Amino acid sequence: MQNKERHSLQKQLYILVFLQTIAILTAVTWSVTHIVPHFYHHGSLRSVEEDNSVTQRKSVVNASECDNHSTVHQVIHNGGIRLADISVTILATFNDGFVDFLRNWLESLQRLHFRFNVTLIAEDGSAFRKFFKAQSRYKRFMAIDLYYTNSKFVKNSFPGVNTQQYRSIVCKRPRYILDLLSTGHDVLFVDIDAVWVQNPLEVISSEFHNFDMWVAMGYDGTTPCPCFMYMKANNATITMVTEWLNRVQRNKCYTNLHAENEMIALGKVMQVREDLRLLKVKKLPKTQFPTGESFFLKPEWRRDHRQDVYVVHGNRLGRHDSKKSWFRKVGLWFLRF
Numbered sequence: 001m002q003n004k005e006r007h008s009l010q011k012q013l014y015i016l017v018f019l020q021t022i023a024i025l026t027a028v029t030w031s032v033t034h035i036v037p038h039f040y041h042h043g044s045l046r047s048v049e050e051d052n053s054v055t056q057r058k059s060v061v062n063a064s065e066c067d068n069h070s071t072v073h074q075v076i077h078n079g080g081i082r083l084a085d086i087s088v089t090i091l092a093t094f095n096d097g098f099v100d101f102l103r104n105w106l107e108s109l110q111r112l113h114f115r116f117n118v119t120l121i122a123e124d125g126s127a128f129r130k131f132f133k134a135q136s137r138y139k140r141f142m143a144i145d146l147y148y149t150n151s152k153f154v155k156n157s158f159p160g161v162n163t164q165q166y167r168s169i170v171c172k173r174p175r176y177i178l179d180l181l182s183t184g185h186d187v188l189f190v191d192i193d194a195v196w197v198q199n200p201l202e203v204i205s206s207e208f209h210n211f212d213m214w215v216a217m218g219y220d221g222t223t224p225c226p227c228f229m230y231m232k233a234n235n236a237t238i239t240m241v242t243e244w245l246n247r248v249q250r251n252k253c254y255t256n257l258h259a260e261n262e263m264i265a266l267g268k269v270m271q272v273r274e275d276l277r278l279l280k281v282k283k284l285p286k287t288q289f290p291t292g293e294s295f296f297l298k299p300e301w302r303r304d305h306r307q308d309v310y311v312v313h314g315n316r317l318g319r320h321d322s323k324k325s326w327f328r329k330v331g332l333w334f335l336r337f
């Protein structure tokens with residue numbers, strides 16, 4: 001081949017590659033702005049997915065626009081159950097390794113025939129993409145707001161309990177909760193390695209005017225478990241969660257594995273507020289909100305209390321696969337995968 005010809009061929013090739021690059025860049029820009037419409041950045045809720053076919057919810061974008069949420073309580077007639085005064089968003093976070101647990105939990109909500117408001121925060125891009133595709137299945141039955149947080153730490157799919165990845169997820173709970181409370185939304189924060197067998201809002205609504213918050217108990221029966229807690233959006237809870245956040249940040253819970261964890265920190269700040277009579281807390285009974293240990297590991301306990309249980313939480317059952325096999329064993333795994 002002559003030099004001249006080769007040069008012109010090379011030139012054509014370069015032009016082709018250049019055009020392809022432009023096409024790919026355009027496609028990526030389009031999908032980032034259109035397919036991934038909302039991000040959770042710097043700890044504040046910026047934008048919310050609106051799905052008018054499912055819900056009339058106001059967005060969480062601007063606090064002053066949401067002021068009326070905290071004052072106007074309405075009676076809900078929902079799925080045949082009348083829950084006076086409760087208007088709440090259920091808040092949960094998830095990562096790539098637990099999308100199946102998230103879906104199993106949502107299946108259990110769907111079976112309660114009640115239209116819940118659910119706010120979900122994906123802790124990594126892969127989790128977001130997986131669930132983004134699957135969410136339409138649930139949106140017929142509940143109102144879902146899906147956010148994405150670009151966590152710096154989460155890389156591992158199955159973080160062990162005392163790893164930095166795990167810490168970086170759980171230590172962000174107070175931040176998310178505070179964002180919602182301070183925009184006037186009652187929050188029910190939950191872990192998704194759980195199955196709801198009865199509607200827990202019934203328990204809360206039965207004595208709604210007596211407390212500021214409701215919380216499940218941890219394995220020792222006295223430490224509050226951040227795995228299930230309802231908080232009214234009021235001064236008492238906002239002050240407590242602000243202190244919880246400050247304490248967690250002061251201890252560098254995010255990065256220091258030896259620091260006090262966020263569960264212990266929560267127990268301490270709650271105790272102080274309670275002692276000052278500035279926070280009214282209802283500790284939820286273990287027969288209705290058992291730990292994984294009681295429910296899964298003790299067949300007799302399970303038999304005796306099956307009728308009482310509202311929320312089955314799979315804590316202290318090991319990592320992902322071990323947990324999942326326990327849920328299967330007791331007939332609480334609803335997915336085919």
Ligand SMILES: *[C@@H]1O[C@H](CO)[C@@H](O)[C@H](O)[C@H]1NC(C)=O
Pocket residue numbers: 062063064065
């Ligand atoms: C929030 O909404 C109020 C009333 O609609 C408006 O005056 C204010 O500028 C908004 N704030 C932001 C940060 O958008």
Ligand SMILES: *[C@@H]1O[C@H](CO)[C@@H](O)[C@H](O)[C@H]1NC(C)=O
Pocket residue numbers: 064065066067068
């Ligand atoms: C809140 O409700 C009051 C009375 O219903 C109304 O006048 C006011 O415009 C509402 N504010 C917002 C920000 O929606």
Ligand SMILES: *[C@@H]1O[C@H](CO)[C@@H](O)[C@H](O)[C@H]1NC(C)=O
Pocket residue numbers: 056057058076078086087088089115116117
């Ligand atoms: C869901 O959110 C809407 C709007 O914020 C509220 O009116 C409704 O009561 C909520 N439903 C439940 C079950 O909390």
Ligand SMILES: *[C@@H]1O[C@H](CO)[C@@H](O)[C@H](O)[C@H]1NC(C)=O
Pocket residue numbers: 235
């Ligand atoms: C909430 O706290 C603020 C500031 O501390 C205070 O001004 C306000 O009156 C309090 N509101 C209620 C309902 O207690």
